[in-house]
Amino acid sequence: MSKEILFNAFEMTSAMHNSHGLWKHPESKRHTHYKDLDYWIKYAKLLEKGKFDAVFFADVLGVYDVYQKSKAPSIRDGLQVPLNDPALLISAMASVTENLSFAVTVSTTYEQPFGNARRFSTLDHLTKGRIAWNVVTSYLPNAARNFGLEDMIKHDERYNIADEYLEVSYKLWENSWEDGAVIEDIETNTLVDPEKVHEINHEGKYFKVEGPHLSEPSLQRTPVIYQAGTSEKGRDFAAKHAECIFVGGPTPQRIRFYADDIRERARKHGRNPETIKIFSFLNVVVGETTEEAERKFEEYAKVWSSDAAKAQYGASGYDIAEYEELDPDLPFEYSKSTEGGHYKAALLTKDAPKKLTVGEVLNRFETPGNYIVGNPEQVADGIQAQFEESGVDGFNLNHLVTPGDLEAFVELVVPVLQERGLYKKEYNKGTLREKLFPQNGRLLPSDHPAAKYRRVLAESK
Numbered sequence: 131m132s133k134e135i136l137f138n139a140f141e142m143t144s145a146m147h148n149s150h151g152l153w154k155h156p157e158s159k160r161h162t163h164y165k166d167l168d169y170w171i172k173y174a175k176l177l178e179k180g181k182f183d184a185v186f187f188a189d190v191l192g193v194y195d196v197y198q199k200s201k202a203p204s205i206r207d208g209l210q211v212p213l214n215d216p217a218l219l220i221s222a223m224a225s226v227t228e229n230l231s232f233a234v235t236v237s238t239t240y241e242q243p244f245g246n247a248r249r250f251s252t253l254d255h256l257t258k259g260r261i262a263w264n265v266v267t268s269y270l271p272n273a274a275r276n277f278g279l280e281d282m283i284k285h286d287e288r289y290n291i292a293d294e295y296l297e298v299s300y301k302l303w304e305n306s307w308e309d310g311a312v313i314e315d316i317e318t319n320t321l322v323d324p325e326k327v328h329e330i331n332h333e334g335k336y337f338k339v340e341g342p343h344l345s346e347p348s349l350q351r352t353p354v355i356y357q358a359g360t361s362e363k364g365r366d367f368a369a370k371h372a373e374c375i376f377v378g379g380p381t382p383q384r385i386r387f388y389a390d391d392i393r394e395r396a397r398k399h400g401r402n403p404e405t406i407k408i409f410s411f412l413n414v415v416v417g418e419t420t421e422e423a424e425r426k427f428e429e430y431a432k433v434w435s436s437d438a439a440k441a442q443y444g445a446s447g448y449d450i451a452e453y454e455e456l457d458p459d460l461p462f463e464y465s466k467s468t469e470g471g472h473y474k475a476a477l478l479t480k481d482a483p484k485k486l487t488v489g490e491v492l493n494r495f496e497t498p499g500n501y502i503v504g505n506p507e508q509v510a511d512g513i514q515a516q517f518e519e520s521g522v523d524g525f526n527l528n529h530l531v532t533p534g535d536l537e538a539f540v541e542l543v544v545p546v547l548q549e550r551g552l553y554k555k556e557y558n559k560g561t562l563r564e565k566l567f568p569q570n571g572r573l574l575p576s577d578h579p580a581a582k583y584r585r586v587l588a589e590s591k
């Protein structure tokens with residue numbers, strides 16, 4: 131049987147995520163619905179009907195303000211603002227689903243590990259083990275200023291902080307509470323055995339945490355760890371810690387390069403690469419016929435906002451407005467390095483299949499670009515080709531008009547992929563970790579760095 135594709139819906143609890151300008155489309159009422167619980171409840175049911183593995187909630191802690199050195203372009207187009215807290219939605223979405231999982235983004239640069247560990251333990255309890263944490267180090271200068279800093283912490287230093295942050299988190303999740311600590315012993319008047327609840331007494335370069343963890347152990351203890359990043363530091367961090375890794379790139383070949391590199395790095399960290407799933411992006415517009423899909427895509431392209439796309443590119447730390455004044459035939463180059471995310475910057479230079487001119491780069495922001503557009507069979511062909519050429523395990527599915535595009539995907543594309551044996555007809559049983567890695571059990575495997583903090587290693591099976 132062929133390998134089955136994993137699918138996450140790529141989401142954000144905001145008016146607009148990656149669908150720049152699409153709020154103007156008559157069928158997109160997302161900017162009114164994103165703050166409505168009923169919308170998210172229906173959304174969760176739709177994804178479970180389509181056997182999606184998870185909904186992946188991206189999150190940021192500031193406004194994009196690099197483009198034109200202003201917040202106005204992103205605010206004007208609702209680019210990831212207004213934006214609500216994704217973690218607060220999960221309970222409601224979990225209560226109407228049984229198998230859909232939830233990945234929630236939290237930054238290690240701005241939030242404290244002690245509070246974050248409790249948040250994820252709580253979510254893991256309430257979802258019965260259907261929770262993942264997307265670990266990010268954050269790239270927005272405005273976020274730094276929202277959390278009391280003058281400037282962003284340097285790129286590589288952010289990953290050093292993240293590394294210690296995870297060490298603290300593992301101690302809280304894996305080491306603090308023994309199994310069976312809640313003994314309910316009426317004779318001795320003891321609900322929880324104090325001998326089985328331990329301080330962690332972490333003292334490192336960035337964090338000092340006494341403990342114990344406030345939550346008792348949840349089904350997965352440590353949530354499934356997600357990460358994205360293509361810089362050297364980012365890949366190494368992912369290879370050490372993550373179980374699900376996003377790899378972005380303009381071509382399937384470049385994605386395969388990063389995926390292979392991360393698997394190799396994981397080996398060097400003593401981890402079995404089979405315990406890692408690699409995801410990339412997927413952009414699809416499907417219709418019942420080719421003509422319908424093309425018409426839809428044209429309508430989407432008409433309302434697309436290149437300004438919002440350029441504002442989002444500010445995540446790289448580069449202001450595209452500076453190139454708008456240049457001769458379009460000049461080669462596109464960066465004159466300095468930035469402390470932004472390397473992934474976005476590399477898309478237009480190092481990762482591009484050929485050297486681009488300024489004009490070619492500016493043109494790229496003008497349309498949604500890189501979409502598979504077609505009838506269900508054509509879209510399934512495109513997905514299959516991308517899956518096989520890139521060697522990934524799954525995709526984060528973007529959508530321009532929500533929930534319309536997702537409804538069409540569930541109705542039209544999912545049955546074709548199922549028919550081809552490329553997509554599950556039933557969910558695996560158990561927690562998210564068991565669904566992803568049925569051979570490994572609900573806890574992290576023993577070759578993961580968190581396992582050394584575990585009190586009883588035998589539990590891992």
Ligand SMILES: Cc1cc2nc3c(=O)[nH]c(=O)nc-3n(C[C@H](O)[C@H](O)[C@H](O)COP(=O)(O)O)c2cc1C
Binds near residue numbers: 266268361376526
């Ligand atoms: C699929 C995907 C999802 C991401 N989600 C977020 C997010 O929600 N919040 C965030 O701050 N960064 C997010 N990022 C950015 C990464 O966390 C990271 O900062 C970026 O890829 C740059 O890392 P690098 O410098 O190691 O390449 C995402 C990246 C990708 C590819």
